[in-house]
Amino acid sequence: MVKIVNEIGRIRITNEVVSNLAGDAATSCFGVKGMVGRSQGSGPFQLLRRESMSKGVEVHSNEDGSVSLELHIGVDQGINISAVCRSIIKEVRYKLQKATGIPVQSVDVYVDTIIG
Secondary structure: OEEEEEOOEEEEEOHHHHHHHHHHHHHOOOOEEEEEEEOOOOOOEEEOOHHHHHHHEEEEEOOOOOEEEEEEEEEEOOOOHHHHHHHHHHHHHHHHHHHHOOOEEEEEEEEEEEEO
């Protein structure tokens, strides 16, 4: 949970809200098929539906009030993975900071599967 304190009050933003915003930003990028999660028994990766995309994002709150994110994605076959990941990093950082004002320290993107 991220806490923002200023002269007029306090705001608490849950990790679920942050992960939903990050997942939405990531899946709007070209070449991203969707967020990816693992089944409970650490089985195969599975593409997540839109309503559970936050399970493909891990949020780590830092002591300085910033967040670090880990995104697990599935991409289309035949795309430039490096370019897609750079696009995701920029988009997630921009949209999260614009929507919440929370500084983003890092965005790590893990391409878990290629869907063809």
